[in-house]
Amino acid sequence: MKELKRLAFAQKTHMRLLYILAFLYGAAIIAQAWLIVTVVDGVFLQNETISWALPLLLILLAVFTVRTMIAHFTNRTGLKMAGHVKKQYREMLVKKFTGNSLQASGQGQSGEKVSVLLDGVDEIDSFYSHYIPQLVITYIVPLMILVTIFIVNPYSGLILIITAPFIPFCMILIGKMTQKKQDEQVEKLTAFSGRFLDSLQGLATLKLFGRAKKQEQVIEDASLNFRDSTMNVLKVAFLSALMLEFIAMLSVALIAVEVGLRLVIYQSITFFTAFLVLILAPEFFNLLKNLGTAFHSGRGSVASAGRIREELDRETKHVSWGKDVLNTSGKPPELVMRNLSFSYGEDRFALSGISATIAPGDRIAAAGASGSGKTTLVHILAGLLDPDEGDILISGHERSTITEQSWFDEVGYLSQHPYLFSGTIAENIMLGAGPDVTREEVLRAGGKAGLDPVAEALDNGYDTFVGEGGRGLSGGEKQRVALARVFLKKPSLLLFDEPTVGLDLETEQILQRSLNELGDGATVITVAHRLHTIKHADLILFMNNGKIADRGTHEDLLKSSADYRQMVYAHQGGESR
Ligand SMILES: Nc1ncnc2c1ncn2[C@@H]1O[C@H](COP(=O)(O)OP(=O)(O)OP(=O)(O)O)[C@@H](O)[C@H]1O
Numbered sequence: 001m002k003e004l005k006r007l008a009f010a011q012k013t014h015m016r017l018l019y020i021l022a023f024l025y026g027a028a029i030i031a032q033a034w035l036i037v038t039v040v041d042g043v044f045l046q047n048e049t050i051s052w053a054l055p056l057l058l059i060l061l062a063v064f065t066v067r068t069m070i071a072h073f074t075n076r077t078g079l080k081m082a083g084h085v086k087k088q089y090r091e092m093l094v095k096k097f098t099g100n101s102l103q104a105s106g107q108g109q110s111g112e113k114v115s116v117l118l119d120g121v122d123e124i125d126s127f128y129s130h131y132i133p134q135l136v137i138t139y140i141v142p143l144m145i146l147v148t149i150f151i152v153n154p155y156s157g158l159i160l161i162i163t164a165p166f167i168p169f170c171m172i173l174i175g176k177m178t179q180k181k182q183d184e185q186v187e188k189l190t191a192f193s194g195r196f197l198d199s200l201q202g203l204a205t206l207k208l209f210g211r212a213k214k215q216e217q218v219i220e221d222a223s224l225n226f227r228d229s230t231m232n233v234l235k236v237a238f239l240s241a242l243m244l245e246f247i248a249m250l251s252v253a254l255i256a257v258e259v260g261l262r263l264v265i266y267q268s269i270t271f272f273t274a275f276l277v278l279i280l281a282p283e284f285f286n287l288l289k290n291l292g293t294a295f296h297s298g299r300g301s302v303a304s305a306g307r308i309r310e311e312l313d314r315e316t317k318h319v320s321w322g323k324d325v326l327n328t329s330g331k332p333p334e335l336v337m338r339n340l341s342f343s344y345g346e347d348r349f350a351l352s353g354i355s356a357t358i359a360p361g362d363r364i365a366a367a368g369a370s371g372s373g374k375t376t377l378v379h380i381l382a383g384l385l386d387p388d389e390g391d392i393l394i395s396g397h398e399r400s401t402i403t404e405q406s407w408f409d410e411v412g413y414l415s416q417h418p419y420l421f422s423g424t425i426a427e428n429i430m431l432g433a434g435p436d437v438t439r440e441e442v443l444r445a446g447g448k449a450g451l452d453p454v455a456e457a458l459d460n461g462y463d464t465f466v467g468e469g470g471r472g473l474s475g476g477e478k479q480r481v482a483l484a485r486v487f488l489k490k491p492s493l494l495l496f497d498e499p500t501v502g503l504d505l506e507t508e509q510i511l512q513r514s515l516n517e518l519g520d521g522a523t524v525i526t527v528a529h530r531l532h533t534i535k536h537a538d539l540i541l542f543m544n545n546g547k548i549a550d551r552g553t554h555e556d557l558l559k560s561s562a563d564y565r566q567m568v569y570a571h572q573g574g575e576s577r
Contacts, residue, residue, distance in 0.1 A: 001302045003309065004124070007085045008132045014081045018136040021074045025137060026144035028067040033279040035060040041272045074133045082128035089121050089308055096312055119189060123304035131298030138291040145284045149277055153269055155262070156255050156277045160284060163251035167244060167288040171295055174240040178299060181236060185229040186303040192222040237296050244292045248285035255281045319386040322401035326394060328410055332360040332492045332523040333395045335381065340390035342380055351376055351546045354390070356539075358523060363536070365528035367567070368543030374527040375497060377543070381525060382495050383407050412491035412518070416498065418482030420467040425455060425481060428466060432485030441488060448517070449484035450510035451477075476507035483514055494518060496526040498533060531571040540564075 009015060039056050042048035094117070142164070150157035199206065199215050206212045256278060263274040335358040343350035351373050358364050366374040379385045381392065383399065392399040399407065412432075420428050429442050429451075446452065446462060454477050458464040466473055466481075473481065486494070496515065515524075528534045535554045542550040542557060542564050550561040557564040 004085075004127050004298075004302060004305050005132075007088070008081060008128060011081050011084060014077050014084075015136070017077050018074065018133055019140065021070050021077065022133075022137045022140040023144075025067065025070045025074065026141035028063055028070060029141065029283050030144060030148050030280070031063045032060065032067060033276055033283070035063060036279060037272055037275045040275065045271055074137070075129065078129040078133040079125075081132065082125045085128060086121050086124055089124065089305075090117065092312055093117050093121070093308065119193065120186075120304045120307050123186070124301045124308075126294075126297040127301030127305075130294040131301070134287075134291050134294035138287055142284050142287050145280050145287075149280055149284075152273045153259070153262075153277050155258055156281065159251070159255050159258060160281065163247070163254065164284070164288060166247050166251075167285070167292065170243055170247060171240070171292045174236065174243070174292075175295065175299065178233065178236045178240070178296070179303075181229065181233050182299050182303045183306070185226070185233050186300070186307055188222075188226045188229045190307060192219075192226045195219055195222045233300075240296060241293060244289045248282075248289050251285055252281050317386060319383055319404075320400045321404040321407070322398075324397060324402045324406075326397060326402040326406040326410060328395060328492050330492060330521070332521065333410065334358065334360045334393075335493070335523065335525075336393040337381075338390050338393065340380065340387040340392070342376065342385060342387045344376075349373065349376070349546060351380070351387075353547055356541060356548060356551065358525065358539070360395075360523055361521075362523055362538045363519060364523075364525045365534045365537035365540045366525065366543060367528050367534050367540055367564075368549070369567070372543040373546045374543050376546075377541075378495050378497065378525060378527050382411055382413050410492045411495065412486040412489055412493070412522075413495045414479075414482055414486060414497070414515075418478050420473065420478055420481060422467040423465070424460075424463045425451070425458075425466055426462040428481050429462075429484040429488060432487075432489040437488065442484075445484040445487035446480075448487045449480045449514055450507070451480045451484055454480060476504060479507065479511060483511060486518060487514070490518075490521075492522050494522045494524045496524065498527055498529045531568060 035056055039053045039060070042056075043050070043053050097117070146157060146160055149160060196219055199219055203212070206215050259269070259274045259277050262268045263271065337354050337356050337358075340354040341350065341352040349371075354377065366377055368374055376385070380387055383404070386400075394402065394407075421431070425446070426439070426442050429446055430437060432445070433441070443462060446455065451462075454473075455461040455464070494515075526533055526537070528537065528540075534540055538553070539551060540554060540557055541548050542561060544563060550557055550564060552560060558568065
């Protein structure tokens, strides 16, 4: 609540406007009541004519219109404030999510993150569009009404002062009762969204393992759970509305009795005064009651803000970058790894003591058994993970001192599972380009990556919609799009997670040719699975259990490493000796 309020009061102009609007709103309520009472008193008791009342009725109409307009502008100001805060939260969350290292972004359910980013932030809306404007109105307008009533009839004013505190007291009590339920509801909504998105993404896997029906049940349970907690919150909300209504009604009735007695029995006040008090008293309680309702909808926002804050405060490993701009002048960089170590967490897989020098333009193969840490090493080199200790020198500059942008401008990374974004093939290729790339350059890159025959077979060629919501592409076709991105970028450091593994012979040949062409002007590091790639590397880093167990050329390692020999024999289908 404190953070949301702080963000509201930080918007000084909007808050000032809300105060001015609230003051005008109060003035309109009092003026409206005064005009109604004057007209009724004049026409029915003072025997005035309709023509006497007409100008007053016209003013009444104008006041009524102004009151409606003020309510509209108050609402608009609240919505603007909400928009501003929601934008701030979304920016903070997106910054947090995109600033996360590869490891941190893989943690937790993606559905939960989407839910916090979209639903969670939207839930904040009612705090600003309802609660804050109502709070400002409640600070000012009831006080104005109270002063007016006090001036015309102090006894009614006293009753208001005595009965009014029951409403905030009741609100606080209900607020305390609902807080836990509301928190539970937000928690269940995020859990439900998370389950739903994860199940949707893994639908094929679930079907293949005959688990789709079971998952359906899990989703149904989660949705029923969410429904129940929403109903619980609504039950309390309705009950609280009823309670507030009851207190307000009782208080107005008390004032009516007091005014009635003084008007009819003691004849100590005029009809004008009595009627004015009877019109203003319900307005007074309505405002307090509205604050109660607004407070209730604001509670949902508070719970959501709590979830967002939790997400923002979650400690995650960031890749640290510096301020220097890396300039390789298009030349392939030299990479020096000095005693690097990295761990995915306590008692998890760790790399340690990694030191190696990679000369400019060299072709390096990271080889070793599955799970030995090849991909982890390449992710550290790519700047997707930060080493826990040690440093990487890029042509003499420590990686942590250069800017993220200038580093990624030099890097091309081709994995076994490239990601296609929702958009056309051409747009997907353009991801690899600067802002002023031409259509010709995109098509040329596509051609070099062997995409021309793929595009020709499609109705809209390079403008065919692919990715999520679009047409699917085969694994090999996706690789070609990813390759075209790299061709467009022409990076000086190429990192490959052996992208040709598992592809058909024709695609593999196209890709291999392209990779050779790309590698000519670059330093190339490949996570190598095939003997052919390993054999032709200038330097092989042979990994074992998170360490570089041996290094050298194929011939060197055949002589020096028994494990390497065993791996080569296994690749050749031979027996190890
Ligand atoms: N995000 C992660 N969190 C925790 N552990 C991880 C994570 N990613 C990978 N690992 C673990 O780190 C180890 C090394 O993984 P890595 O992918 O680097 O191996 P690899 O040599 O490339 O294997 P492969 O040849 O099978 O791709 C594995 O045991 C893996 O389970």
